[in-house]
Amino acid sequence: ILTLVIYILMTTAVFMSLNTTIMKTLTDLGTTWTQSPALAVLTILALFSIGGLPPLTGFLPKWLILDELCSIKLMPLATTLAIASLPSLYFYVRMTYLTLLTTPPNTTNMEHKWRFNSHFAPILPPTMMLTLLLLPIVPTLIMN
Structure with missing residues (x-):
């Protein structure tokens, strides 16, 4: 369940940031930095x-899944899962x-737009922070 919750949190943050910058295709990603440089880095x-x-x-x-698989001596499955994650x-x-x-x-010839679009969903900052900074609390999750 922890894996599902973390994945939903991360995809929510990415989709909200792409929605904020109005990205529709992969080609549009090249213009993200002109709309909001900070949001582009966070994305x-x-x-x-x-x-x-x-x-x-x-x-x-x-890490938790591979650690558990290795602890119950399922090294081939752990290796297969690690290799299977490489295409994504x-x-x-x-x-x-x-x-x-x-x-x-x-793209425009300017470095970035004169005014940035500051209209973003209020859920974007907390989901982005959790997406990027949740790993330091791992020891407390494992100990409980």
Whole structure:
């Protein structure tokens, strides 16, 4: 249940941030930094968290599941699950690449827009914080 709750939390944060910047396709990700640079960076970190990279919250479910599988001597299954998660990580890294390093032909020539769109859902900041900063409380979750 913890894995499901964390995954729902992370996907909510990513979808809310993409909804705030009105992204419809992967090509639109190149223009995210002109609309809201801070939100673009937080979205990238949230994508890395969903991918399960270690310093972020998304690593917690992978770590706990792989640890439990290794403790009951199911190493082949643990290895298979770890390898099976690589295609999704590749997709999230690709989204990050499109956000940071590519500029589609329809971007403006300005560094960023004169006014930023500050209308975002009130649930976005807490979900983004939990998506990025939940991993430090892992020891208290494990001890209980």
